[in-house]
Amino acid sequence: MITQPIRMLSPVTLLITALMLACVLIAPKAFAQNLTEANVRAFLDSLQAAEPVLREHEDELDEFEDGAETTDLSAIFSSGLEQMKGHAMLKDIEKVTKRHGFSDIEQWAQTGDQVFQAWFALEMEAQGPAAQQEMQRALAEIDNNPHMTEEQKAQMRAMMGTAMNTMNAAKDVPDDAKRAVRPFMDELRAMSEDEDSGW
Template sequence: MFEGRTVQALMLALVLPALACGEPLSGARVERFVESLRVLQADEHFLRAIEQGQQVRGMAATVPGSMMVSESLVALRRASSQDNRELEAMMGRIAREHGFNDTEDWADAGDRILLALMSLGLEEPAPALLQRLDRIEAELHDSDHFSDDQKVRMARMLSASRKRVEQAGDVSQQDRAAVEPYVGELKKALAW
């Protein structure tokens, strides 16, 4: 009995990460995502929702990569107004029209595309950036120039940066290759 559960656990450990990644990124998938962004950005309801979200979350939301596509979708659902439900329905329709199964599939592709874009834009390897973040955190901790409240806020920002650098460092070569030809289009579409 123990062996059967062990085998099941191993199978889940192998299968779940593959399921979580969704469809592999390809140039066509990246292109469909970019085109879906263009359609969404032409919609005033979508643009108003983005603007309101930025006002609620503050300036961090205007920094590319500060919020993944899936995190934006979760935030939209949390707000749960009639307008947001209509917006999500429209996003789902546009996602399906562009070859995605649903908004989750679209958001998964968007997250992977953003991470690949970040990975391609790293000026130095992720491990070196992580070491630099370690030094900055240590300096922040030891600094007398910031209040405790400022240190807490900056530590949160550094933690978010660390998470993104780690994620960007883990991007597959396949995802990077799929995104690379579209870097210019993506930066334009994302106002990067």
């Protein structure tokens, strides 16, 4: 277990570690379509419109949360579809997505993946080289931590190495996708912080 040694790290290292682990959740993948402001707007509107559906299916959502460790978090919406197959909630959400102009729920999920990938890339750009510098400092602190075993240090280095690769991969998100998502940054941040949202 590495929980105890983690508690002995400085607040800066803990913050950077948490950030980097969050980065891994939405690692960029190949883009299947060109993202436009219009389909970003449609996707965000569909998320809000689908919230009553999520509330109606809270029991199913609890079941999905129990299996979250098997979700491909780098394509969170597309992966979520796999878990929803065979559930009534899927049909109800698909009705919402079609009302917002998506041909099917698969197209909607791919759009959602791309929106969140572009958002991640923009957040990384906003941090600039400071994030890389902080990570290097955090790695140095882990290496010099006398309370951690070599095995624990190796685990932490591996996690942060994966996060650094994810940060580098964010550079591959197409510029047109970032341009499409940029006007919605504040809205995306607000949605992610809204505890009453089902997403």
